Amino acid sequence: MRLGPFTPRDHVVITTLGLEFAVAVGLCTAGGFLADKKLGSTPWLSIGGVFVGFALGMYMVVKEAKRMERAEAEQKDDKKNGSI
Amino acid sequence: MEVSETIAHHILDHDLGIMLGAWHLPITAHTLTMFGISVVLLVVCILMSRTGKSVFMRLLHTLGEEYVAFMRDGIVIPGMGIEGKPFLSYFCTLFLFILFSNLAGLIPQMKTITSNIAVTGALALCSGALIVYCGVKFHGGWGFVKTFVPGGTPWWLVPLIFPLEVISLIIRVCVLAIRLFANMLSGHMVLLSLLLIIFIIGQMSKIAGAGSAVPAMGLEIFMTLLELLVAFLQAYVFTLLTSIYAGLVIHSH
Numbered sequence: 001m002r003l004g005p006f007t008p009r010d011h012v013v014i015t016t017l018g019l020e021f022a023v024a025v026g027l028c029t030a031g032g033f034l035a036d037k038k039l040g041s042t043p044w045l046s047i048g049g050v051f052v053g054f055a056l057g058m059y060m061v062v063k064e065a066k067r068m069e070r071a072e073a074e075q076k077d078d079k080k081n082g083s084i
Numbered sequence: 085m086e087v088s089e090t091i092a093h094h095i096l097d098h099d100l101g102i103m104l105g106a107w108h109l110p111i112t113a114h115t116l117t118m119f120g121i122s123v124v125l126l127v128v129c130i131l132m133s134r135t136g137k138s139v140f141m142r143l144l145h146t147l148g149e150e151y152v153a154f155m156r157d158g159i160v161i162p163g164m165g166i167e168g169k170p171f172l173s174y175f176c177t178l179f180l181f182i183l184f185s186n187l188a189g190l191i192p193q194m195k196t197i198t199s200n201i202a203v204t205g206a207l208a209l210c211s212g213a214l215i216v217y218c219g220v221k222f223h224g225g226w227g228f229v230k231t232f233v234p235g236g237t238p239w240w241l242v243p244l245i246f247p248l249e250v251i252s253l254i255i256r257v258c259v260l261a262i263r264l265f266a267n268m269l270s271g272h273m274v275l276l277s278l279l280l281i282i283f284i285i286g287q288m289s290k291i292a293g294a295g296s297a298v299p300a301m302g303l304e305i306f307m308t309l310l311e312l313l314v315a316f317l318q319a320y321v322f323t324l325l326t327s328i329y330a331g332l333v334i335h336s337h
Contacts, residue, residue: 012328056248
């Protein structure tokens with residue numbers, strides 16, 4: 001599998017993905033923690049929040065990777081059509 | 085004063101205690117800096133928009149034109165496409181405001197307002213509002229809601245995908261705020277910590293303290309230059325990410 005070449009825009013998006021993943025886990029865990037406090041179900045909703053956050057983070061990463069792959073394929077097609 | 089207290093005093097916001105008769109005005113150091121930056125920006129932008137006869141005025145006007153052209157061709161159109169042109173003024177304002185706010189922290193006695201999560205949160209909320217506005221403007225209210233479900237999703241997955249997509253948008257807005265806040269806060273903490281090394285070692289031994297001044301100041305100068313780069317970089321990244329997120333909403337199928 002070949003990686004790159006990346007545009008400056010790709011670099012910004014890729015470096016943001018890590019933070020998006022972390023924020024997804026943090027936000028969902030915090031949500032679970034608050035729900036736990038309110039419902040008195042400690043620690044199950046916090047644990048559930050961690051898993052939901054992880055799933056959400058993965059979903060965002062995979063979606064962005066697919067979008068970049070699609071954009072690259074479109075760029076290649078454009079180049080091919082242009083050369084013909 | 086403890087080291088942690090010194091760092092907190094320099095970085096955290098504090099009330100200036102300004103009173104208007106019996107009324108206590110909630111003006112803090114960050115609020116005052118923000119007012120100052122707004123006034124400076126207003127003056128700079130008014131001067132930029134005018135074509136004077138002096139070399140300085142012409143230079144400033146050319147600089148303004150180049151800046152707007154860079155924002156249009158380097159950030160708005162690559163991120164949002166031609167549909168982003170009406171929002172160019174927002175991006176120009178956003179970039180300059182963040183840049184001036186970041187740079188203000190490098191001036192002695194001034195505060196870095198972007199190291200306050202309330203400021204970056206408010207900026208991110210403005211960007212979030214722009215993203216939602218773009219979605220509603222280009223797809224209509226219901227059309228925007230439908231963009232949260234990617235094409236080809238089976239109907240039984242919609243209840244799962246829809247909330248995930250909504251939370252993704254919220255997370256993106258949060259990331260905008262956290263990224264700028266964390267970068268600016270950590271940069272200034274490092275700067276202060278490096279400076280405090282001299283005093284910490286100086287408390288143990290005055291000769292050692294004087295000896296540590298040279299390497300500590302060298303690192304300090306290096307970090308200040310790095311902060312200068314970070315100030316530009318973070319303003320660019322915040323603006324670019326806003327345009328990319330808005331573009332994703334506009335061009336979602």
